[in-house]
Amino acid sequence: MSKETKIANAVIRRLPRYLRTLEEMEAEGLERTSSAELSERIGFTASQIRQDLNHFGCFGQQGYGYAITDLKTEINRILGLKNKYKLIVIGCGRLGEAIANYTKTFEPQFDIVAMFDTSHDKIGSVVCGLPVLDDKWIEEYVKKNGVDIGVITAPAEFAQDIADRLKRGGVKGIWNFAVTDIKGMEGVKVENIHLSDSLRALTYYIAND
Amino acid sequence: MSKETKIANAVIRRLPRYLRTLEEMEAEGLERTSSAELSERIGFTASQIRQDLNHFGCFGQQGYGYAITDLKTEINRILGLKNKYKLIVIGCGRLGEAIANYTKTFEPQFDIVAMFDTSHDKIGSVVCGLPVLDDKWIEEYVKKNGVDIGVITAPAEFAQDIADRLKRGGVKGIWNFAVTDIKGMEGVKVENIHLSDSLRALTYYIAND
DNA sequence: TAGATTGTTAATCGATTAACAATC
DNA sequence: TAGATTGTTAATCGATTAACAATC
Numbered sequence: 001m002s003k004e005t006k007i008a009n010a011v012i013r014r015l016p017r018y019l020r021t022l023e024e025m026e027a028e029g030l031e032r033t034s035s036a037e038l039s040e041r042i043g044f045t046a047s048q049i050r051q052d053l054n055h056f057g058c059f060g061q062q063g064y065g066y067a068i069t070d071l072k073t074e075i076n077r078i079l080g081l082k083n084k085y086k087l088i089v090i091g092c093g094r095l096g097e098a099i100a101n102y103t104k105t106f107e108p109q110f111d112i113v114a115m116f117d118t119s120h121d122k123i124g125s126v127v128c129g130l131p132v133l134d135d136k137w138i139e140e141y142v143k144k145n146g147v148d149i150g151v152i153t154a155p156a157e158f159a160q161d162i163a164d165r166l167k168r169g170g171v172k173g174i175w176n177f178a179v180t181d182i183k184g185m186e187g188v189k190v191e192n193i194h195l196s197d198s199l200r201a202l203t204y205y206i207a208n209d
Numbered sequence: 210m211s212k213e214t215k216i217a218n219a220v221i222r223r224l225p226r227y228l229r230t231l232e233e234m235e236a237e238g239l240e241r242t243s244s245a246e247l248s249e250r251i252g253f254t255a256s257q258i259r260q261d262l263n264h265f266g267c268f269g270q271q272g273y274g275y276a277i278t279d280l281k282t283e284i285n286r287i288l289g290l291k292n293k294y295k296l297i298v299i300g301c302g303r304l305g306e307a308i309a310n311y312t313k314t315f316e317p318q319f320d321i322v323a324m325f326d327t328s329h330d331k332i333g334s335v336v337c338g339l340p341v342l343d344d345k346w347i348e349e350y351v352k353k354n355g356v357d358i359g360v361i362t363a364p365a366e367f368a369q370d371i372a373d374r375l376k377r378g379g380v381k382g383i384w385n386f387a388v389t390d391i392k393g394m395e396g397v398k399v400e401n402i403h404l405s406d407s408l409r410a411l412t413y414y415i416a417n418d
Numbered sequence: 419t420a421g422a423t424t425g426t427t428a429a430t431c432g433a434t435t436a437a438c439a440a441t442c
Numbered sequence: 443t444a445g446a447t448t449g450t451t452a453a454t455c456g457a458t459t460a461a462c463a464a465t466c
Contacts, residue, residue, distance in 0.1 A: 010457070012413050016406035020388070034423065042390075046423095047459050054425060062424040063466040079409045080416025094310050098303035102404060106388070110408065149411070172415045175408065179229070179315070181251075189418075191411040193402065195311060197225035199319065199384065200288045202358070202400040204221050206381045207289025209398075219433070243447065255447095256435050263449060271448040272442040 011052050015075055017042060018052075022072040034065035085110050086147045087175075090162050091154030092117035092132050095177060099153055100128045113145060118158075138162065142169025149173045156180040163190075220261050224284055226251060227261075231281040243274035294319050295356045296384075299371050300363030301326035301341050304386060308360055309337045322354060327367075347371065351378025358382045365389040372399075 021041050025033060035046040035053075042049070053059050053066070059074055060066045076082060087103065089096050092115045103110050115127055118135040125132050133141065141147065142165075150166035152159050152174060159178035163185060166174055173189040176182060179196045230250050234242060244255040244262075251258070262268050262275070268283055269275045285291060296312065298305045301324045312319050324336055327344040334341050342350065350356065351374075359375035361368050361383060368387035372394060375383055382398040385391060388405045 007417075008457070012410055013406075015413065016403070016409040017390075019409070020390075020405075036423080045459065047461090048457090050424065051426085051458080058425070060424050061466060062464065063422045065423065078413065078417075080412035081409065083412070083416060085412065085415075094303065094307035098307040099404075101303050103408075107405065107408060109412075148415070172418075173411050175411060181226075181229075189411055189414040191407055191414075193404070193407055194225070195308075195402070196229075196316065197222075198400055198402055199312075199316060200225040200228070200290065201221055202382050202384060202398055203289035203292070203294065203318075204224065204287065205398040205400075206294075206357070207292060208216075208287075209381075217433070245447080254435065256437090257433090259448065260434080260450085267449070269448050270442060271440065272446045274447065 007055050011055055014044065014052055015079055018049075019072065019075045019079065022068055022075070026068050026072060030068055032065050033068055033071075035060075037065075081109055083109070085149050086145065087112045087149045087151055088114050088116060088138070088141065088147050089130075089151045089153060090116045090135065090138065090166075091152065091158075091177075092119075092122050092127055093153060096151075096153035097127055099151055099177065100130060103151075104128060110149075112151075113147065114141065116141075135162075139165045139169040142166060142171055147171055149175060151175045151177070153177045163188075216264050220264055223253065223261055224288055227258075228281065228284045228288065231277055231284070235277050235281060239277055241274050241276055242280075244269075246274075290318055292318065294358050295354065296321045296358045296360055297323050297325060297347070297350065297356050298339075298360045298362060299325045299344065299347065299375075300361065300367075300386075301328075301331050301336055302362060305360075305362035306336055308362055308386070309339060312360075313337060319358075322356065323350065325350075344371075348374045348378040351375060351380055356380055358384060360384045360386070362386045372397075 021038060035049040038049050039046040056078055059071050087110055089100050089112060096115060100112050100115060103112055112130060115130050115132045116135045116138055117123060117132050122132045123134045148171060150171045152162055154162055156178045159176065159180050160182055163174055163182045167185060167188050171188060173191065174185065176190055176192045179194060182190055230247060244258040247258050248255040265287055268280050296319055298309050298321060305324060309321050309324060312321055321339060324339045324341045325344045325347055326332060326341055331341045332343045357380060359380045361371055363371055365387045368385065368389050369391055372383055372391045376394060376397050380397060382400065383394065385399055385401045388403060391399055
C-alpha cells in the first residue's frame with residue numbers, strides 16, 4: 001500500500017464505476033463536475049462519493065468541484081491501470097476465446113501473450129492471433145515470461161490444479177471464470193467471475209418479487 | 210416475497226455459494242453437516258452461516274446440524290431454481306456463443322430459445338443449435354414466446370436500446386454483459402457482469418499490495 | 419465579498435460476530 | 443441424561459449518510 005491506509009473493499013468496487021462515468025463525461029466534452037452531479041449519474045449519494053474520493057487524497061477543490069480529466073487520471077493510477085500486465089488464458093474453449101478477444105479489443109493495458117489447452121487438436125494452432133500451447137508448460141512459461149495474470153476458463157475440475165501451477169510460476173493475480181472456489185492462494189489476488197452464482201442471484205430476485 | 214421479510218443483499222449473494230458447497234458435499238456422499246463444518250469449507254464464520262440460513266426458516270436441528278440434501282433443496286427453492294426460465298441471447302459474437310454454450314451445458318433450468326444479431330451474415334444461421342434471428346424482432350419475440358430473461362452480450366452502445374425493448378417485451382430479468390449501466394429498468398431485475406470492472410479491481414489489488 | 423462545494427467529523431444505519439439459552 | 447449444535451439476542455464492528463466548518 002502506497003501512503004494510504006486500508007481501503008474498504010466496498011470502495012474499491014466502486015472505483016471502476018467512477019472511472020467509467022468520468023470517461024463518459026470526458027467524451028461528452030465536460031471539464032468539471034461535482035459530487036452532486038456524479039451522484040445523479042451514478043446513483044450513489046454525493047456524500048458517499050466525496051467520502052470515497054477522499055480516501056485517496058484531496059482531488060477536489062472547495063467551491064469548484066472536481067476536474068474530470070485529473071480525477072480520471074488519479075483513479076486510473078489508483079487502480080494500477082498505468083501499468084501493463086501480461087496475461088495468459090488457460091482453456092481455449094468458447095469462453096477462453098471470448099475473454100481473449102474482449103481483452104485484446106477493449107483493454108489495451110492487458111497484453112495476452114498465449115493461450116493454453118490440454119487438447120492436442122488445439123495445441124499448436126493459433127486462436128485470436130495467439131499461439132495455443134500445451135497446458136503442461138504453464139508453470140515454466142509463467143516463470144520464463146514474467147506473466148502477471150492467469151485467466152482460468154477451463155472446466156471447474158481442473159481449476160485448482162491450474163491455479164496451483166500458476167501460483168508456483170509466480171503470477172500476481174488470477175482471473176477465475178471456473179465455477180469453483182480456489183484455495184491456498186496466499187499472496188495471489190484472485191478475482192472470480194462466477195457466472196452460475198450471478199444467474200442464481202438473478203433468479204432469486206425474479207422469483208421473490 | 211413469500212413469507213419472509215426483506216433479506217439483505219449480502220445474504221442473497223452468499224446463497225449460491227452455500228448451494229455449491231452442499232452439492233459438493235452431497236457428491237462426496239455426506240448426509241449431514243454443521244455450521245462449523247460449512248464454515249471450514251467456505252470461510253464464512255459459523256455464526257454468520259446460522260444467521261443466514263435462519264432468515265429463511267429453521268432448517269437445522271439443535272444438537273444435530275443440517276441435513277445436506279434437505280438444505281440443498283431449500284436453498285434451491287429460495288433461489289427460484291425450481292422454476293424454468295426462458296432465455297434469449299442478444300449479440301451473437303464470441304461472448305454470446307460462450308454464454309449460450311455455458312448455459313445450455315451447465316444450467317438445465319435455463320432454456321435458451323433463440324439468439325439475436327444485427328448482422329445479415331449471422332441472421333438465419335444456427336449457432337450452438339439455436340436460430341439466429343433479426344435483432345429488430347426482439348420485442349415481438351419476447352411477447353409471443355414469454356421470454357423470462359434477456360442476456361445482453363452486444364456492444365455497450367446498443368445495450369440501453371436493447372434493454373428498453375426487452376423491458377417493453379416484458380422480460381422479468383436482464384443478464385447484462387455489456388460494459389455499461391442500464392437505466393430505467395424499474396420492475397426488471399438487472400444482473401451485471403462487468404468484465405472491465407472486475408479486471409480493474411484485480412489490478413487494484415495487484416498494484417496496491 | 420457571496421456562493422458553491424469540498425473535506426471531515428459525528429450520527430445513523432446495517433451487517434457481522436459473540437454468547438448463550440433452547441432443545442434435539 | 444450428557445453432549446452437541448442450533449436459533450436468537452445482544453454487542454461489536456464497519457459502512458453510509460447527514461451536517462457543517464473550511465475554503466476556493
